[in-house]
Amino acid sequence: MRPSWIEVDLDAIxxxxxxIRRAIHPAGVCAVVKADGYGHGDVPVAEAAIAGGANLLAxxxxxxxxxxxxxxxxxxxxxxxxxxxxxxxxxxxxSLTPIVYRRDFVEAVAERANRxxxxxxxxxxxxxxxxxxxxxxxxxxxxxxxxxDADDRLVLEGIATHLSVAEADPEFTDRQVGxxxxxxxxxxxxGIEVDYVHAANTAGAxxxxxxxxxxxxxxxxxxxxxxxxDTGPDVDLTAAMRVVSRVSFVQRLPAGARPSYGRVRPLxxxxxxxxxxxxxxxxxxxxxxxxxxxxxxxxxxxxxAGTVTMDQVVxxxxxxxxxxxxxxxxxxxxxxxxxxxxxxxxxxxxxxYEVVCxxxxxxxxxxxxxxxx
Numbered sequence: 209m210r211p212s213w214i215e216v217d218l219d220a221i222x223x224x225x226x227x228i229r230r231a232i233h234p235a236g237v238c239a240v241v242k243a244d245g246y247g248h249g250d251v252p253v254a255e256a257a258i259a260g261g262a263n264l265l266a267x268x269x270x271x272x273x274x275x276x277x278x279x280x281x282x283x284x285x286x287x288x289x290x291x292x293x294x295x296x297x298x299x300x301x302x303s304l305t306p307i308v309y310r311r312d313f314v315e316a317v318a319e320r321a322n323r324x325x326x327x328x329x330x331x332x333x334x335x336x337x338x339x340x341x342x343x344x345x346x347x348x349x350x351x352x353x354x355x356x357d358a359d360d361r362l363v364l365e366g367i368a369t370h371l372s373v374a375e376a377d378p379e380f381t382d383r384q385v386g387x388x389x390x391x392x393x394x395x396x397x398x399g400i401e402v403d404y405v406h407a408a409n410t411a412g413a414x415x416x417x418x419x420x421x422x423x424x425x426x427x428x429x430x431x432x433x434x435x436x437x438d439t440g441p442d443v444d445l446t447a448a449m450r451v452v453s454r455v456s457f458v459q460r461l462p463a464g465a466r467p468s469y470g471r472v473r474p475l476x477x478x479x480x481x482x483x484x485x486x487x488x489x490x491x492x493x494x495x496x497x498x499x500x501x502x503x504x505x506x507x508x509x510x511x512x513a514g515t516v517t518m519d520q521v522v523x524x525x526x527x528x529x530x531x532x533x534x535x536x537x538x539x540x541x542x543x544x545x546x547x548x549x550x551x552x553x554x555x556x557x558x559x560x561y562e563v564v565c566x567x568x569x570x571x572x573x574x575x576x577x578x579x580x581x
Contacts, residue, residue: 211533212453212486214571215540216248218256219578220448224432225260228424231443232413235420236263238286238406240427242272247564248431248449249573251279257430258283266425270295273304286332288425289342296320300329307332307368309344311352318361331356332366332404335391337384339372346387350394357400366404367392371419375411375436385419414440433549433560447548449564450540451491451571455505455532456520457483467522468514472498475513480525484536487519491567492538497521499555503536507543539563 229237239257241250254265254276264284267273273285287299287306293316299306300321308314308331321329333353336343344352356364369388374381388407395402405421413424415438428435432447461467461481464474475481482505488494497512503523504510513524523536535542539549549560556563 210485210570211456212484212490212571214247214567214573215450215452216252216573216575217446217448217450217578218252218575220432220446221248221253221256221430222260224430224445224448225257225262225426227443227445228410228413228426228429228440229261231440232408232417232420232424235408235413236423237261238264238266238423238425239430240266240288240425241276241430242266242268242288242427243565244272246427246431246561247567249575251276251281252573252575253430254279254281254283262426263423267304270298270302270304274298274302277302277304286425297324300324300326305330305332305365307334308356309334309336309342309352311355314352314356314362318359322361327361328363329361330363330365332368332406333364335367335369335388337369337387338380339370339384341370343369346391349391350398353395353400354398364400364402366402366406366422367395368404368406371407371409371412371416374409374416374419375439378416381412381416381419385416388421389418409435411435411439414443428561431564433564435559435561437550447540449549451486451538451567452540453484453486453536453538455482455530455534455536456485458530458532459483466514468497469517470515473514475524477526479513480527480530481513482523482525482530482534482536484521484523485519486536486538486571487517487521489518489568490571492516492521493552493556493566495556496552501552501555502547503538504540504542504545504547505530505534505536507545509545509547 239262241254245253266286334343408419408424410429412419432445494516497516502509513522549563552563553560
């Protein structure tokens with residue numbers, strides 16, 4: 209078996225949920241496990257999040273919700289965007305709660321819920337308060353809310369919005385939160401009560417107390433990462449992911465040798481070079497080797513000796529010892545050293561969300577607890 213894998217610490221997931229719950233109490237936590245749990249594995253992460261106190265789960269795709277249900281998870285599951293109308297039967301069959309914002313979709317949910325004797329069926333109405341991705345404009349939202357409330361086949365269980373710059377722009381975030389609060393007050397003035405109001409992502413929940421409402425949709429924080437360095441500085445989050453492989457080949461090369469495709473980097477001195485069976489087909493960005501990326505071996509940092517290839521990388525250890533079988537950490541801790549997804553993101557001019565989501569199915573996930581990570 210190929211000696212490369214992703215290690216996920218489920219105790220870290222549980223701890224992160226507990227820490228965030230403590231920080232945002234009395235608001236609850238909706239654990240966002242879309243995109244295969246941000247690359248960590250959706251079912252194990254969902255189970256750990258629930259064990260840590262998450263009240264409900266959220267996914268992006270109907271198929272993601274079905275996979276959780278097939279695993280025996282019975283917690284409420286939100287589908288964060290309207291799926292194609294031809295997937296509504298599956299939404300209802302698997303008791304998923306859709307977020308809605310289009311009249312034709314709302315009517316289709318009502319019709320199919322009625323046909324399957326699943327009425328009244330819960331929906332959450334999403335306002336577009338400035339993200340401008342999906343959602344109903346505030347000027348049109350009251351008419352759609354009235355329509356849902358008047359339909360005996362539906363129940364308006366919640367209202368929501370999505371914060372677009374909660375980690376960077378408190379003024380705009382306050383405007384978004386205020387728009388949702390005013391909409392809730394308008395509904396209440398017409399006698400329309402909802403069980404849940406929600407807006408906050410991780411940054412919103414930790415940086416903006418007014419955005420917490422009834423629960424926060426926690427994605428990145430669930431996995432022990434922060435959308436910005438100053439997000440929730442008093443909240444103790446633990447990164448749950450380690451990306452790990454083992455040395456597969458060791459050789460001594462002379463000064464001037466140029467390992468790997470393109471021969472882009474000559475060795476400055478005679479060096480021991482280790483080959484590691486992990487590459488860009490697994491999610492190690494090809495550019496990382498030219499941007500100062502490093503790995504951990506025996507608790508020390510070492511640079512790439514040449515370009516990342518599809519299945520393998522080469523690492524320059526200078527005169528330090530290394531053996532076939534030694535553990536190599538691409539993301540995570542080893543001894544006193546740590547390489548984080550955020551470090552990669554900074555090098556690659558991207559965000560840590562993208563880093564953890566990019567690891568492919570060729571890397572098996574291994575689930576550990578606490579000190580075994």
